[in-house]
Amino acid sequence: MKKIMIALMLSAMAPTAFAVTTIKAEVNGMVCAFCAKGIEKKLKALPEGQGAFVDLKSRVVALQLKDGKDVSDESFNKVIQDAGYSVSKIERVNQSLTEIQAQVAKAGGK
Numbered sequence: 373m374k375k376i377m378i379a380l381m382l383s384a385m386a387p388t389a390f391a392v393t394t395i396k397a398e399v400n401g402m403v404c405a406f407c408a409k410g411i412e413k414k415l416k417a418l419p420e421g422q423g424a425f426v427d428l429k430s431r432v433v434a435l436q437l438k439d440g441k442d443v444s445d446e447s448f449n450k451v452i453q454d455a456g457y458s459v460s461k462i463e464r465v466n467q468s469l470t471e472i473q474a475q476v477a478k479a480g481g482k
Contacts, residue, residue, distance in 0.1 A: 392464040395448050396434045396472060401457040404428070414451050418443060425469045427476045431460075436469045 402408055408426040411433055415424035420441035425434040433452070435443065445462055452459050467475075 392437070392442075392466060394434050394436045394465050394467050394469065394472065395443060395445075396432065396463050396465050396467070397448070397452070397459045398431050398461040399426075399433045399452055399457050400431065400460050402426075402428055402431060407457070411452065411455050411457065414455050418451065423469050425473055427473075429480060430476050432472065432476050434469055434472045 399411065402411070405428060408428040412424045412426045415421055415426075415433070415435045418435065420437055420443050422436045422438045424436070426432070435448065437443065448462065449459050465472075
């Protein structure tokens with residue numbers, strides 16, 4: 373009986389444990405801090421977003437989603453394109469903005 377209860381609890385937790393929390397992309401065309409701030413401002417304006425991170429040097433752009441919310445790849449791409457840039461790679465990750473910032477900083481230090 374205990375094994376069944378544990379299995380049920382784990383299966384109930386699984387969808388949240390693996391939920392996508394952030395859309396992470398590589399963006400082409402950013403050449404200055406003004407470019408990066410413009411993209412960050414547009415992403416922060418999305419009602420589904422909880423926060424945004426843009427790193428000019430690595431060309432990484434990330435939008436952390438609110439719990440239970442999502443933005444389609446097409447909508448995300450449109451925001452970037454409307455700002456005058458293009459997305460070269462997009463992925464959905466289960467990472468916080470803090471984790472992505474640390475990852476970018478570590479890669480930049482190599």
